[in-house]
Ligand SMILES: Nc1ncnc2c1ncn2[C@@H]1O[C@H](COP(=O)(O)OP(=O)(O)OP(=O)(O)O)[C@@H](O)[C@H]1O
């Protein structure tokens with residue numbers, strides 16, 4: 504490794520929290536550093552939790568577009584019928600419910616980067632338009648013949664096997680070839696267990712610093728269990744485990760007993776399928792199950808932690824509702840229709856329909872998050888897809 508390579512790995516760790524000293528990760532990181540400063544489209548592939556979004560962010564921030572927008576679009580969260588107008592915008596009257604003209608994400612991302620997550624979920628019709636904008640920079644808003652031109656860099660990610668999707672006719676071959684020209688493959692964690700020690704140390708130190716705990720390290724026995732775990736949720740799953748464990752144990756040393764207690768018990772017994780040289784799938788028994796007492800204790804801790812988080816979320820939601828109800832009652836008592844200063848909701852003293860309230864909360868939350876649907880959905884406690892459905896149901900697609 505040259506001195507320059509070392510500097511890059513150090514920078515990626517410090518600035519973007521990207522860890523990995525195994526050969527496979529170093530290859531991915533080297534490719535990242537190589538393509539980031541260019542304008543090339545990049546396809547990032549890998550299972551869930553392998554770091555696709557982390558890499559996409561780093562690519563943008565290491566490019567000379569870093570001061571411009573980074574627009575992240577989850578193609579899998581937007582209903583197929585809306586995706587095209589979300590990406591390319593539409594004119595007033597382009598379809599039922601299009602009561603206003605609207606810019607698409609490509610226009611918003613002009614001079615910046617667009618990150619199309621879960622690109623394997625994109626309908627074939629939209630793929631054609633994506634290929635056009637990639638090749639010529641041109642697109643039309645839905646319902647318009649006027650050609651718009653943009654300069655946008657594309658980063659796409661998928662956890663699907665796109666080659667297989669091409670064979671099945673779900674993904675256009677021409678788009679696949681174009682995207683695949685620069686691919687960064689992020690390996691599953693089970694393929695680079697030698698990075699686990701570094702990752703554990705990184706996540707544990709980070710959480711200890713935030714909470715004022717002291718992390719003393721991990722024992723060889725504990726590390727060996729972690730290195731043999733299948734990590735179906737990859738680095739995200741490892742991070743969650745380390746953060747839970749270190750928070751509950753308030754730092755200290757991670758030992759075998761703790762790891763067995765907190766590691767998701769059902770995973771110990773999951774069958775692992777591997778390919779033998781005659782290409783048949785072979786069942787290999789998973790690692791042995793821990794004694795029932797430890798298994799149950801692990802479950803209890805996980806459940807308690809989850810319960811505590813759920814309770815806090817419910818408490819917060821209740822506090823907001825109580826506040827709103829109090830305002831409503833006051834308004835009713837005052838016998839007048841008033842305006843809520845905070846989020847612009849107009850409460851009608853005679854209107855108690857739950858649907859109407861839901862609609863108002865949706866509008867208020869979209870306003871609060873300046874039209875960011877991902878944040879609004881999160882604040883409302885619903886999925887992005889449900890939010891989209893409700894926006895159509897309440898004819899609110901135009902308000903942002
Ligand atoms: N190389 C890495 N070094 C340190 N942490 C990482 C790395 N890769 C991923 N992580 C951690 O794992 C988490 C999940 O990563 P990320 O969201 O990028 O995964 P993903 O591949 O986009 O997953 P999904 O397909 O589920 O969206 C990140 O928030 C980060 O904490």
Ligand SMILES: [Mg+2]
Nearest residue numbers: 555556620660
């Ligand atoms: Mg992701």
